[in-house]
Amino acid sequence: MKNDPTSRPVDAGGAAPAKHFIRQIIEEDLRANTHGGRVVTRFPPEPNGYLHIGHAKAVCLNFGMAREYGGECHLRMDDTNPTKEEVEYIESIREDVRWLGFDWGKHFYYASDYFDKMYECAAQLIRKGKAYVCGLTAEEWSKDYRGAPPAPGRASPSRNRPPEESLALFEEMRAGKHPDGSLCVRAKIDMASPNLHLRDPVLYRILHATHPNTGDRWCIYPTYDFAHPLEDAFEGITHSLCTLEFEVHRPLYDWVIENLDGLPSRPRQYEFARLNLNYTVMSKRRLLELVQEGRVRGWDDPRMPTICGLRRRGYTPESIRAFTEVIGLTKYESLSDVARLEHGLRDDLNKRAARRLAVLNPLRVIIENADALPASVNAVNNPEDESAGTRPVPFSSELFIERDDFMENPPPKYFRLSPGGSVRLRYAGFLTCTRVEKDAIVCKWSPPEAGLKVKGTIHWVSAKHAVPAEIRLYDRLFTVEDPLAQAAAEGKDYHEFLNPDSLVTVAGFVEAGLADVRPAERFQFERLGYFCADPDSTPGKLVFNRTVTLKDPWAKAAGKR
Protein backbone atom coordinates (compact mmCIF):
# COMPACT_ATOMS: atom_id res chain seq x y z
CA MET A 1 0.00 0.00 0.00
CA LYS A 2 2.73 2.41 0.98
CA ASN A 3 4.52 2.09 -2.33
CA ASP A 4 1.49 1.85 -4.55
CA PRO A 5 1.96 4.69 -7.03
CA THR A 6 -1.73 4.71 -7.91
CA SER A 7 -2.58 5.76 -4.38
CA ARG A 8 -0.70 9.01 -4.79
CA PRO A 9 -2.38 12.24 -5.71
CA VAL A 10 -1.35 13.81 -8.98
CA ASP A 11 0.07 17.04 -7.72
CA ALA A 12 2.27 16.15 -4.80
CA GLY A 13 5.37 17.00 -6.78
CA GLY A 14 6.31 13.39 -7.21
CA ALA A 15 6.83 12.79 -3.51
CA ALA A 16 4.49 10.49 -1.66
CA PRO A 17 1.88 12.62 0.11
CA ALA A 18 1.71 12.81 3.86
CA LYS A 19 -0.48 10.14 5.39
CA HIS A 20 -2.67 12.64 7.15
CA PHE A 21 -5.27 11.43 9.61
CA ILE A 22 -8.06 11.20 7.03
CA ARG A 23 -5.95 8.96 4.81
CA GLN A 24 -5.18 6.82 7.83
CA ILE A 25 -8.86 6.52 8.71
CA ILE A 26 -9.81 5.61 5.17
CA GLU A 27 -7.05 3.03 4.88
CA GLU A 28 -8.03 1.53 8.22
CA ASP A 29 -11.67 1.33 7.08
CA LEU A 30 -10.59 -0.27 3.84
CA ARG A 31 -8.58 -2.85 5.77
CA ALA A 32 -11.42 -3.55 8.16
CA ASN A 33 -13.98 -3.48 5.35
CA THR A 34 -16.05 -1.01 7.38
CA HIS A 35 -18.08 0.27 4.47
CA GLY A 36 -17.88 -2.77 2.26
CA GLY A 37 -14.66 -1.48 0.76
CA ARG A 38 -16.30 1.66 -0.55
CA VAL A 39 -15.08 5.25 -0.30
CA VAL A 40 -17.79 7.82 -0.99
CA THR A 41 -17.24 11.46 -0.08
CA ARG A 42 -19.12 14.64 -0.83
CA PHE A 43 -18.55 18.34 -1.19
CA PRO A 44 -21.71 20.01 0.16
CA PRO A 45 -21.60 23.80 -0.34
CA GLU A 46 -24.51 26.00 0.57
CA PRO A 47 -25.29 27.99 -2.59
CA ASN A 48 -25.12 31.36 -0.90
CA GLY A 49 -21.81 32.72 -2.17
CA TYR A 50 -18.79 32.13 -4.35
CA LEU A 51 -16.21 29.48 -3.58
CA HIS A 52 -12.85 30.62 -2.23
CA ILE A 53 -9.50 28.97 -1.71
CA GLY A 54 -10.67 27.67 1.66
CA HIS A 55 -13.38 25.75 -0.15
CA ALA A 56 -10.74 24.55 -2.61
CA LYS A 57 -9.08 22.75 0.28
CA ALA A 58 -12.34 20.90 0.99
CA VAL A 59 -13.00 20.26 -2.70
CA CYS A 60 -9.51 18.82 -3.21
CA LEU A 61 -9.76 16.76 -0.05
CA ASN A 62 -13.12 15.21 -0.85
CA PHE A 63 -12.60 14.66 -4.55
CA GLY A 64 -8.97 13.79 -3.93
CA MET A 65 -9.68 11.04 -1.42
CA ALA A 66 -12.31 9.56 -3.73
CA ARG A 67 -9.91 9.61 -6.67
CA GLU A 68 -7.04 8.24 -4.65
CA TYR A 69 -8.95 5.33 -3.16
CA GLY A 70 -11.03 4.44 -6.18
CA GLY A 71 -14.26 5.86 -4.80
CA GLU A 72 -16.63 8.59 -5.84
CA CYS A 73 -17.35 12.11 -4.70
CA HIS A 74 -20.73 13.78 -4.88
CA LEU A 75 -21.33 17.46 -5.45
CA ARG A 76 -24.32 18.40 -3.35
CA MET A 77 -25.99 21.76 -2.95
CA ASP A 78 -26.96 22.04 0.69
CA ASP A 79 -30.10 24.06 0.12
CA THR A 80 -32.10 23.67 3.31
CA ASN A 81 -32.59 27.36 3.98
CA PRO A 82 -34.49 29.13 1.16
CA THR A 83 -34.12 32.50 2.87
CA LYS A 84 -30.39 32.49 2.18
CA GLU A 85 -29.74 30.61 -1.01
CA GLU A 86 -29.89 31.67 -4.63
CA VAL A 87 -29.70 29.88 -7.97
CA GLU A 88 -27.09 32.29 -9.32
CA TYR A 89 -24.45 30.70 -7.11
CA ILE A 90 -25.10 27.15 -8.19
CA GLU A 91 -23.59 27.40 -11.66
CA SER A 92 -20.56 29.33 -10.38
CA ILE A 93 -19.90 26.57 -7.85
CA ARG A 94 -20.15 23.89 -10.53
CA GLU A 95 -17.84 25.87 -12.80
CA ASP A 96 -15.26 26.40 -10.07
CA VAL A 97 -15.19 22.73 -9.05
CA ARG A 98 -14.82 21.71 -12.69
CA TRP A 99 -12.06 24.27 -13.24
CA LEU A 100 -10.21 22.90 -10.24
CA GLY A 101 -10.11 19.66 -12.17
CA PHE A 102 -12.80 17.49 -10.64
CA ASP A 103 -15.69 15.54 -12.06
CA TRP A 104 -18.72 14.45 -10.05
CA GLY A 105 -20.00 12.33 -12.93
CA LYS A 106 -23.70 11.71 -12.43
CA HIS A 107 -23.49 12.50 -8.74
CA PHE A 108 -24.85 16.01 -8.62
CA TYR A 109 -27.51 16.41 -5.96
CA TYR A 110 -29.55 18.86 -3.96
CA ALA A 111 -30.42 18.41 -0.31
CA SER A 112 -33.89 19.42 -1.43
CA ASP A 113 -34.06 16.21 -3.50
CA TYR A 114 -34.67 14.48 -0.19
CA PHE A 115 -37.31 16.70 1.40
CA ASP A 116 -40.00 13.99 1.13
CA LYS A 117 -37.78 11.37 2.71
CA MET A 118 -36.64 13.76 5.40
CA TYR A 119 -40.25 14.56 6.26
CA GLU A 120 -40.89 10.84 6.66
CA CYS A 121 -37.85 10.47 8.90
CA ALA A 122 -39.08 13.24 11.18
CA ALA A 123 -42.53 11.61 11.31
CA GLN A 124 -40.88 8.32 12.24
CA LEU A 125 -39.05 9.92 15.15
CA ILE A 126 -42.27 11.53 16.33
CA ARG A 127 -44.14 8.20 16.16
CA LYS A 128 -41.39 6.59 18.20
CA GLY A 129 -41.67 9.30 20.82
CA LYS A 130 -38.18 10.55 19.97
CA ALA A 131 -39.30 13.91 18.65
CA TYR A 132 -42.17 16.28 19.36
CA VAL A 133 -43.74 19.47 18.11
CA CYS A 134 -42.80 22.36 20.39
CA GLY A 135 -44.77 25.60 20.65
CA LEU A 136 -42.10 27.70 22.34
CA THR A 137 -40.74 30.69 20.47
CA ALA A 138 -37.00 30.76 19.76
CA GLU A 139 -36.63 33.50 22.30
CA GLU A 140 -38.54 31.67 25.04
CA TRP A 141 -36.46 28.60 24.36
CA SER A 142 -33.08 30.23 24.72
CA LYS A 143 -34.13 32.44 27.62
CA ASP A 144 -36.09 30.07 29.82
CA TYR A 145 -35.58 26.49 28.73
CA ARG A 146 -32.35 25.61 27.02
CA GLY A 147 -30.26 26.61 30.04
CA ALA A 148 -26.56 27.37 30.19
CA PRO A 149 -24.13 24.63 31.22
CA PRO A 150 -23.30 23.53 33.81
CA ALA A 151 -26.93 24.18 34.75
CA PRO A 152 -29.38 21.79 33.11
CA GLY A 153 -32.19 23.05 30.92
CA ARG A 154 -35.93 22.79 31.51
CA ALA A 155 -38.28 20.57 29.62
CA SER A 156 -40.47 22.20 27.02
CA PRO A 157 -44.15 22.12 28.07
CA SER A 158 -44.70 20.14 24.86
CA ARG A 159 -42.04 17.58 25.60
CA ASN A 160 -44.53 14.89 26.53
CA ARG A 161 -47.11 15.76 23.94
CA PRO A 162 -48.56 12.45 22.68
CA PRO A 163 -47.04 11.33 19.35
CA GLU A 164 -50.43 11.38 17.58
CA GLU A 165 -50.91 15.01 18.57
CA SER A 166 -47.39 15.97 17.45
CA LEU A 167 -47.90 14.13 14.21
CA ALA A 168 -51.12 16.03 13.55
CA LEU A 169 -49.42 19.35 14.29
CA PHE A 170 -46.47 18.42 12.09
CA GLU A 171 -48.94 17.74 9.29
CA GLU A 172 -50.53 21.13 9.91
CA MET A 173 -47.10 22.79 9.84
CA ARG A 174 -46.53 21.24 6.47
CA ALA A 175 -49.95 22.32 5.26
CA GLY A 176 -49.09 25.93 6.02
CA LYS A 177 -51.57 26.39 8.85
CA HIS A 178 -49.01 27.99 11.18
CA PRO A 179 -46.89 31.12 10.84
CA ASP A 180 -43.08 31.14 10.86
CA GLY A 181 -41.61 30.45 14.26
CA SER A 182 -44.86 29.43 15.94
CA LEU A 183 -44.05 25.73 16.02
CA CYS A 184 -41.03 23.52 15.43
CA VAL A 185 -40.11 19.87 15.66
CA ARG A 186 -37.59 19.02 18.36
CA ALA A 187 -35.65 15.85 18.97
CA LYS A 188 -36.22 14.53 22.48
CA ILE A 189 -32.69 13.86 23.69
CA ASP A 190 -31.27 15.22 26.94
CA MET A 191 -32.06 18.57 28.52
CA ALA A 192 -29.20 18.11 31.00
CA SER A 193 -26.49 17.38 28.44
CA PRO A 194 -23.33 19.48 28.75
CA ASN A 195 -23.43 19.54 24.94
CA LEU A 196 -26.04 22.12 23.99
CA HIS A 197 -26.65 20.43 20.67
CA LEU A 198 -28.19 17.53 22.52
CA ARG A 199 -30.68 19.66 24.49
CA ASP A 200 -33.72 18.92 22.33
CA PRO A 201 -32.39 20.47 19.10
CA VAL A 202 -34.73 21.71 16.38
CA LEU A 203 -35.20 19.30 13.49
CA TYR A 204 -37.78 21.16 11.43
CA ARG A 205 -38.82 24.79 11.31
CA ILE A 206 -41.52 26.75 9.50
CA LEU A 207 -40.24 29.04 6.75
CA HIS A 208 -42.78 30.52 4.38
CA ALA A 209 -40.27 31.22 1.64
CA THR A 210 -40.01 30.26 -2.02
CA HIS A 211 -37.27 27.72 -2.47
CA PRO A 212 -35.01 28.06 -5.54
CA ASN A 213 -35.49 24.38 -6.28
CA THR A 214 -38.82 23.26 -4.82
CA GLY A 215 -40.67 26.54 -5.18
CA ASP A 216 -43.64 26.79 -2.83
CA ARG A 217 -44.11 23.08 -2.34
CA TRP A 218 -42.79 23.30 1.20
CA CYS A 219 -43.12 25.81 4.00
CA ILE A 220 -41.24 23.67 6.52
CA TYR A 221 -37.56 22.94 6.15
CA PRO A 222 -35.15 20.61 7.98
CA THR A 223 -32.27 22.13 9.90
CA TYR A 224 -28.67 21.38 8.99
CA ASP A 225 -28.25 19.06 11.96
CA PHE A 226 -31.15 16.89 10.88
CA ALA A 227 -30.69 17.14 7.13
CA HIS A 228 -26.95 16.55 6.85
CA PRO A 229 -26.68 13.05 8.33
CA LEU A 230 -29.73 12.04 6.30
CA GLU A 231 -28.31 13.37 3.02
CA ASP A 232 -25.12 11.47 3.75
CA ALA A 233 -26.98 8.27 4.62
CA PHE A 234 -29.25 8.48 1.56
CA GLU A 235 -26.27 8.87 -0.76
CA GLY A 236 -24.20 6.14 0.87
CA ILE A 237 -21.51 8.57 1.96
CA THR A 238 -18.84 6.70 3.90
CA HIS A 239 -16.65 9.56 5.09
CA SER A 240 -18.40 12.85 5.74
CA LEU A 241 -15.58 15.38 6.00
CA CYS A 242 -16.32 18.78 7.48
CA THR A 243 -14.62 21.59 9.34
CA LEU A 244 -13.77 21.72 13.03
CA GLU A 245 -16.73 23.80 14.17
CA PHE A 246 -18.99 20.81 13.53
CA GLU A 247 -17.11 18.66 15.99
CA VAL A 248 -19.63 19.32 18.77
CA HIS A 249 -22.45 18.48 16.36
CA ARG A 250 -21.14 14.97 15.80
CA PRO A 251 -23.05 13.36 18.72
CA LEU A 252 -26.25 14.75 17.19
CA TYR A 253 -25.23 13.53 13.73
CA ASP A 254 -24.78 10.08 15.20
CA TRP A 255 -28.01 10.31 17.18
CA VAL A 256 -30.03 10.98 14.04
CA ILE A 257 -28.47 8.03 12.24
CA GLU A 258 -28.85 5.67 15.17
CA ASN A 259 -32.44 6.49 16.01
CA LEU A 260 -33.89 6.06 12.55
CA ASP A 261 -34.84 2.71 11.05
CA GLY A 262 -34.47 1.91 7.39
CA LEU A 263 -31.51 4.15 6.55
CA PRO A 264 -29.51 2.67 3.67
CA SER A 265 -26.06 3.35 5.10
CA ARG A 266 -24.09 4.38 8.15
CA PRO A 267 -21.91 7.41 7.38
CA ARG A 268 -19.27 8.76 9.75
CA GLN A 269 -18.34 12.40 10.22
CA TYR A 270 -14.72 13.53 10.56
CA GLU A 271 -13.54 17.07 11.12
CA PHE A 272 -10.47 18.93 9.87
CA ALA A 273 -9.17 22.49 10.26
CA ARG A 274 -10.27 25.02 7.66
CA LEU A 275 -7.68 26.93 5.66
CA ASN A 276 -6.58 30.39 6.73
CA LEU A 277 -4.32 32.43 4.48
CA ASN A 278 -2.31 35.44 5.57
CA TYR A 279 -2.80 38.93 4.12
CA THR A 280 -6.41 38.26 3.22
CA VAL A 281 -9.81 37.53 4.72
CA MET A 282 -11.72 34.38 3.99
CA SER A 283 -15.23 34.54 5.38
CA LYS A 284 -18.09 34.90 2.93
CA ARG A 285 -19.35 37.84 4.95
CA ARG A 286 -16.08 39.81 4.72
CA LEU A 287 -15.63 38.96 1.09
CA LEU A 288 -19.16 40.16 0.38
CA GLU A 289 -18.38 43.38 2.25
CA LEU A 290 -15.31 44.04 0.09
CA VAL A 291 -17.45 43.60 -3.01
CA GLN A 292 -20.40 45.67 -1.80
CA GLU A 293 -18.25 48.48 -0.48
CA GLY A 294 -16.43 48.66 -3.79
CA ARG A 295 -13.03 47.88 -2.28
CA VAL A 296 -12.60 45.43 -5.12
CA ARG A 297 -14.26 45.29 -8.52
CA GLY A 298 -16.28 42.16 -7.88
CA TRP A 299 -16.15 38.56 -6.72
CA ASP A 300 -13.69 37.77 -9.49
CA ASP A 301 -11.38 40.70 -8.80
CA PRO A 302 -7.87 39.24 -9.14
CA ARG A 303 -7.07 40.35 -5.59
CA MET A 304 -9.84 38.21 -4.12
CA PRO A 305 -9.08 34.76 -2.66
CA THR A 306 -12.13 33.44 -4.49
CA ILE A 307 -11.62 30.68 -7.04
CA CYS A 308 -12.89 32.96 -9.80
CA GLY A 309 -10.58 35.73 -8.56
CA LEU A 310 -7.55 33.45 -8.58
CA ARG A 311 -8.54 32.19 -12.01
CA ARG A 312 -8.75 35.72 -13.40
CA ARG A 313 -5.46 36.56 -11.69
CA GLY A 314 -3.84 33.78 -13.70
CA TYR A 315 -3.47 31.00 -11.15
CA THR A 316 -3.43 27.48 -12.53
CA PRO A 317 -5.71 24.82 -11.07
CA GLU A 318 -2.65 22.59 -10.74
CA SER A 319 -0.92 25.05 -8.46
CA ILE A 320 -4.00 25.34 -6.26
CA ARG A 321 -4.35 21.58 -6.01
CA ALA A 322 -0.67 21.22 -5.17
CA PHE A 323 -1.03 23.89 -2.52
CA THR A 324 -3.92 22.14 -0.79
CA GLU A 325 -1.83 18.99 -0.63
CA VAL A 326 1.36 20.58 0.58
CA ILE A 327 -0.22 22.51 3.46
CA GLY A 328 -1.31 19.24 5.03
CA LEU A 329 -4.38 18.39 7.02
CA THR A 330 -4.73 18.69 10.77
CA LYS A 331 -7.18 19.25 13.55
CA TYR A 332 -5.81 22.58 14.68
CA GLU A 333 -6.28 25.99 13.14
CA SER A 334 -3.27 27.61 11.55
CA LEU A 335 -2.42 30.49 9.25
CA SER A 336 -0.84 29.43 5.98
CA ASP A 337 1.61 31.67 4.17
CA VAL A 338 0.54 32.85 0.70
CA ALA A 339 4.24 32.64 -0.19
CA ARG A 340 3.65 28.91 -0.30
CA LEU A 341 0.82 29.33 -2.80
CA GLU A 342 2.94 31.69 -4.88
CA HIS A 343 5.89 29.33 -4.80
CA GLY A 344 3.78 26.52 -6.24
CA LEU A 345 2.46 28.85 -8.90
CA ARG A 346 5.94 30.02 -9.99
CA ASP A 347 7.07 26.43 -10.01
CA ASP A 348 4.22 25.48 -12.33
CA LEU A 349 4.38 28.53 -14.60
CA ASN A 350 8.16 28.44 -14.87
CA LYS A 351 7.83 25.15 -16.73
CA ARG A 352 4.85 26.09 -18.85
CA ALA A 353 4.62 29.82 -19.52
CA ALA A 354 5.99 31.21 -22.77
CA ARG A 355 8.48 34.04 -22.33
CA ARG A 356 7.76 37.44 -23.81
CA LEU A 357 9.31 40.89 -23.58
CA ALA A 358 7.38 43.74 -22.05
CA VAL A 359 8.28 47.07 -20.48
CA LEU A 360 6.14 48.40 -17.67
CA ASN A 361 7.69 51.79 -17.09
CA PRO A 362 9.32 52.81 -20.36
CA LEU A 363 12.51 54.82 -20.78
CA ARG A 364 13.33 55.76 -24.38
CA VAL A 365 16.68 54.61 -25.78
CA ILE A 366 18.08 56.06 -28.99
CA ILE A 367 20.74 53.99 -30.69
CA GLU A 368 23.32 56.23 -32.33
CA ASN A 369 24.93 53.65 -34.62
CA ALA A 370 21.68 52.77 -36.39
CA ASP A 371 23.36 51.53 -39.58
CA ALA A 372 24.42 48.06 -38.43
CA LEU A 373 21.18 47.03 -36.68
CA PRO A 374 19.35 43.74 -37.36
CA ALA A 375 15.67 44.03 -38.27
CA SER A 376 14.78 41.39 -35.77
CA VAL A 377 16.33 39.00 -33.28
CA ASN A 378 15.55 35.45 -32.39
CA ALA A 379 14.20 34.88 -28.86
CA VAL A 380 13.82 31.66 -26.91
CA ASN A 381 10.20 30.93 -25.98
CA ASN A 382 10.92 28.86 -22.92
CA PRO A 383 14.36 27.92 -21.64
CA GLU A 384 12.73 25.18 -19.53
CA ASP A 385 11.10 23.61 -22.56
CA GLU A 386 13.11 23.31 -25.73
CA SER A 387 10.08 22.15 -27.71
CA ALA A 388 8.55 25.61 -27.26
CA GLY A 389 10.99 26.84 -29.93
CA THR A 390 11.97 30.39 -30.76
CA ARG A 391 10.35 33.45 -32.26
CA PRO A 392 11.54 36.56 -34.07
CA VAL A 393 11.20 39.84 -32.18
CA PRO A 394 11.45 43.09 -34.17
CA PHE A 395 14.40 45.33 -33.36
CA SER A 396 15.07 48.97 -34.25
CA SER A 397 17.07 52.04 -33.39
CA GLU A 398 14.56 53.24 -30.86
CA LEU A 399 13.84 51.06 -27.85
CA PHE A 400 12.01 51.18 -24.59
CA ILE A 401 13.78 49.78 -21.58
CA GLU A 402 12.63 49.67 -17.98
CA ARG A 403 13.18 52.92 -16.10
CA ASP A 404 14.51 50.84 -13.16
CA ASP A 405 17.20 49.46 -15.42
CA PHE A 406 18.98 52.80 -15.78
CA MET A 407 20.50 54.98 -13.08
CA GLU A 408 22.58 58.11 -13.53
CA ASN A 409 24.23 57.58 -10.17
CA PRO A 410 24.10 53.86 -9.48
CA PRO A 411 24.75 52.37 -6.04
CA PRO A 412 27.36 49.62 -5.66
CA LYS A 413 26.43 46.22 -7.11
CA TYR A 414 24.01 47.78 -9.56
CA PHE A 415 24.42 45.50 -12.59
CA ARG A 416 22.30 47.50 -15.01
CA LEU A 417 22.81 50.54 -17.27
CA SER A 418 24.43 53.78 -16.20
CA PRO A 419 26.34 56.53 -18.07
CA GLY A 420 29.41 55.03 -19.71
CA GLY A 421 28.38 51.50 -18.69
CA SER A 422 27.26 48.53 -20.71
CA VAL A 423 24.63 45.84 -20.36
CA ARG A 424 23.46 42.92 -22.38
CA LEU A 425 20.16 43.37 -24.19
CA ARG A 426 18.22 40.18 -23.83
CA TYR A 427 18.64 38.22 -27.10
CA ALA A 428 20.01 41.33 -28.84
CA GLY A 429 23.66 42.17 -28.23
CA PHE A 430 24.81 44.98 -25.99
CA LEU A 431 24.09 48.57 -25.17
CA THR A 432 26.62 51.12 -23.96
CA CYS A 433 25.23 54.40 -22.66
CA THR A 434 27.03 57.35 -24.22
CA ARG A 435 24.92 60.27 -22.99
CA VAL A 436 21.72 61.22 -21.23
CA GLU A 437 19.20 63.56 -22.77
CA LYS A 438 16.04 65.05 -21.35
CA ASP A 439 13.55 62.39 -22.45
CA ALA A 440 15.87 59.62 -23.55
CA ILE A 441 19.27 58.10 -23.24
CA VAL A 442 21.58 57.69 -26.18
CA CYS A 443 23.46 54.43 -26.55
CA LYS A 444 25.86 52.63 -28.81
CA TRP A 445 24.78 49.17 -29.85
CA SER A 446 27.18 46.22 -30.18
CA PRO A 447 26.38 42.86 -31.72
CA PRO A 448 26.41 39.63 -29.64
CA GLU A 449 29.80 38.71 -31.16
CA ALA A 450 31.32 41.74 -29.44
CA GLY A 451 31.31 39.64 -26.28
CA LEU A 452 31.37 42.59 -23.93
CA LYS A 453 32.02 41.74 -20.29
CA VAL A 454 28.84 42.83 -18.54
CA LYS A 455 27.21 42.00 -15.24
CA GLY A 456 23.60 42.46 -16.22
CA THR A 457 21.02 41.67 -18.85
CA ILE A 458 17.99 43.87 -19.38
CA HIS A 459 14.77 43.45 -21.31
CA TRP A 460 13.46 45.81 -23.97
CA VAL A 461 10.92 46.33 -26.73
CA SER A 462 11.27 48.13 -30.05
CA ALA A 463 9.51 51.48 -29.70
CA LYS A 464 8.35 51.41 -33.31
CA HIS A 465 6.86 47.93 -33.10
CA ALA A 466 5.75 47.50 -29.49
CA VAL A 467 2.06 47.50 -28.67
CA PRO A 468 0.73 49.62 -25.81
CA ALA A 469 -0.96 47.68 -23.05
CA GLU A 470 -2.67 48.38 -19.78
CA ILE A 471 -0.96 46.34 -17.12
CA ARG A 472 -2.53 45.77 -13.73
CA LEU A 473 -0.09 45.13 -10.92
CA TYR A 474 -1.56 43.39 -7.93
CA ASP A 475 -0.27 43.17 -4.42
CA ARG A 476 -1.68 41.67 -1.24
CA LEU A 477 -5.10 43.00 -0.27
CA PHE A 478 -4.09 43.72 3.32
CA THR A 479 -0.91 45.09 4.84
CA VAL A 480 -0.96 42.75 7.84
CA GLU A 481 -1.01 38.99 8.06
CA ASP A 482 -4.24 38.55 9.95
CA PRO A 483 -6.33 41.70 9.49
CA LEU A 484 -9.34 40.51 11.49
CA ALA A 485 -7.35 39.30 14.47
CA GLN A 486 -5.12 42.35 14.51
CA ALA A 487 -8.05 44.71 14.23
CA ALA A 488 -9.71 42.99 17.18
CA ALA A 489 -6.51 43.05 19.22
CA GLU A 490 -5.87 46.74 18.57
CA GLY A 491 -9.48 47.85 18.73
CA LYS A 492 -9.38 48.97 15.11
CA ASP A 493 -11.50 48.41 12.05
CA TYR A 494 -9.97 45.87 9.70
CA HIS A 495 -10.49 48.26 6.80
CA GLU A 496 -7.58 50.25 8.19
CA PHE A 497 -5.32 47.45 7.06
CA LEU A 498 -6.51 47.48 3.46
CA ASN A 499 -3.47 47.91 1.21
CA PRO A 500 -3.96 51.13 -0.78
CA ASP A 501 -1.52 49.83 -3.39
CA SER A 502 -3.15 46.46 -3.90
CA LEU A 503 -3.86 47.53 -7.48
CA VAL A 504 -1.57 49.76 -9.51
CA THR A 505 -2.34 50.22 -13.18
CA VAL A 506 0.45 51.17 -15.55
CA ALA A 507 0.64 51.96 -19.26
CA GLY A 508 3.38 49.79 -20.69
CA PHE A 509 4.43 48.20 -23.94
CA VAL A 510 4.53 44.57 -24.97
CA GLU A 511 6.30 42.97 -27.89
CA ALA A 512 4.40 43.06 -31.18
CA GLY A 513 3.59 39.36 -31.20
CA LEU A 514 1.26 39.83 -28.26
CA ALA A 515 -1.19 41.99 -30.22
CA ASP A 516 -3.68 39.18 -30.68
CA VAL A 517 -3.62 37.39 -27.31
CA ARG A 518 -6.74 35.74 -26.05
CA PRO A 519 -7.98 36.34 -22.50
CA ALA A 520 -6.55 33.97 -19.89
CA GLU A 521 -3.38 33.26 -21.91
CA ARG A 522 -0.43 33.16 -19.56
CA PHE A 523 3.11 34.42 -20.14
CA GLN A 524 6.26 35.23 -18.33
CA PHE A 525 7.33 38.77 -19.09
CA GLU A 526 11.05 38.29 -18.73
CA ARG A 527 12.58 39.58 -15.54
CA LEU A 528 9.19 40.92 -14.39
CA GLY A 529 6.87 38.09 -13.51
CA TYR A 530 4.02 35.99 -14.79
CA PHE A 531 1.15 37.77 -16.49
CA CYS A 532 -2.09 36.78 -18.11
CA ALA A 533 -4.45 38.53 -20.46
CA ASP A 534 -7.52 39.82 -18.63
CA PRO A 535 -11.06 39.24 -19.96
CA ASP A 536 -11.20 43.03 -20.40
CA SER A 537 -8.50 42.70 -23.04
CA THR A 538 -9.41 43.25 -26.70
CA PRO A 539 -7.22 43.30 -29.82
CA GLY A 540 -7.45 47.10 -29.82
CA LYS A 541 -6.76 47.52 -26.12
CA LEU A 542 -4.61 44.94 -24.42
CA VAL A 543 -5.00 44.38 -20.68
CA PHE A 544 -2.70 42.14 -18.66
CA ASN A 545 -2.83 41.09 -15.04
CA ARG A 546 0.35 40.46 -13.14
CA THR A 547 -0.25 37.05 -11.62
CA VAL A 548 2.89 36.98 -9.50
CA THR A 549 6.31 38.59 -9.70
CA LEU A 550 9.52 36.71 -10.26
CA LYS A 551 11.72 36.41 -7.22
CA ASP A 552 13.74 39.58 -7.14
CA PRO A 553 16.68 39.66 -4.70
CA TRP A 554 17.77 43.07 -5.96
CA ALA A 555 14.38 44.63 -5.25
CA LYS A 556 14.32 42.99 -1.86
CA ALA A 557 17.77 44.27 -0.97
CA ALA A 558 16.73 47.71 -2.20
CA GLY A 559 13.65 47.55 0.02
CA LYS A 560 15.87 46.89 3.02
CA ARG A 561 18.16 49.83 2.36
Place this chain on the structure above:
RNA sequence: UGCCCGAUGGUGUAAUGGUAGCACAACUGACUCUGGAUCAGUUUGUCUAGGUUCGAAUCCUAGUCGGGCAGCCA
Protein backbone atom coordinates in the same frame (compact mmCIF):
# COMPACT_ATOMS: atom_id res chain seq x y z
C1' U B 1 -18.81 29.28 33.21
C1' G B 2 -19.67 24.12 31.35
C1' C B 3 -18.41 20.78 27.51
C1' C B 4 -15.44 19.50 23.13
C1' C B 5 -10.82 19.91 20.30
C1' G B 6 -5.83 21.14 19.96
C1' A B 7 -0.29 22.68 20.94
C1' U B 8 6.76 20.30 17.00
C1' G B 9 11.89 25.96 13.92
C1' G B 10 9.66 32.50 11.46
C1' U B 11 5.44 29.63 8.66
C1' G B 12 3.03 24.93 7.24
C1' U B 13 3.83 20.02 8.60
C1' A B 14 6.30 14.55 9.39
C1' A B 15 7.85 11.11 12.96
C1' U B 16 1.87 6.47 15.57
C1' G B 17 7.38 4.17 22.39
C1' G B 18 13.56 3.74 19.40
C1' U B 19 18.81 8.95 15.35
C1' A B 20 13.33 15.14 15.65
C1' G B 21 12.79 14.87 9.19
C1' C B 22 10.55 17.64 4.92
C1' A B 23 8.74 22.05 2.46
C1' C B 24 8.20 27.37 2.35
C1' A B 25 10.71 31.67 4.15
C1' A B 26 15.55 33.70 5.47
C1' C B 27 20.87 33.74 4.74
C1' U B 28 25.79 31.90 2.14
C1' G B 29 28.11 30.22 -2.14
C1' A B 30 28.28 28.03 -7.32
C1' C B 31 26.31 28.54 -12.12
C1' U B 32 23.62 31.49 -15.60
C1' C B 33 22.15 35.96 -22.01
C1' U B 34 16.05 36.48 -16.86
C1' G B 35 19.61 39.67 -10.10
C1' G B 36 14.58 34.11 -12.77
C1' A B 37 15.39 28.87 -12.86
C1' U B 38 18.93 25.16 -11.17
C1' C B 39 22.66 23.21 -7.68
C1' A B 40 25.32 23.05 -2.89
C1' G B 41 25.20 24.66 2.04
C1' U B 42 23.79 27.43 6.81
C1' U B 43 20.49 29.22 10.77
C1' U B 44 16.15 28.15 13.71
C1' G B 45 11.82 23.59 16.97
C1' U B 46 8.91 19.14 20.54
C1' C B 47 4.05 24.79 25.64
C1' U B 48 5.24 23.92 31.24
C1' A B 49 5.72 20.65 35.51
C1' G B 50 5.49 15.94 37.28
C1' G B 51 4.97 10.61 36.27
C1' U B 52 5.30 5.54 33.48
C1' U B 53 9.53 3.30 30.68
C1' C B 54 15.98 0.76 29.34
C1' G B 55 14.05 4.67 26.18
C1' A B 56 8.69 9.81 25.54
C1' A B 57 7.25 14.77 20.48
C1' U B 58 4.45 10.18 21.06
C1' C B 59 1.44 7.11 26.92
C1' C B 60 -0.67 9.15 31.99
C1' U B 61 -1.77 13.46 35.49
C1' A B 62 -2.00 18.58 36.40
C1' G B 63 -1.33 23.36 34.59
C1' U B 64 -0.70 27.17 30.69
C1' C B 65 -2.09 28.96 26.10
C1' G B 66 -5.15 28.76 21.59
C1' G B 67 -9.69 27.35 18.91
C1' G B 68 -14.89 25.77 18.90
C1' C B 69 -20.23 25.46 20.84
C1' A B 70 -24.57 28.13 23.69
C1' G B 71 -29.49 30.40 15.73
C1' C B 72 -35.82 27.72 14.43
C1' C B 73 -27.68 29.69 10.00
C1' A B 74 -24.59 26.22 7.54
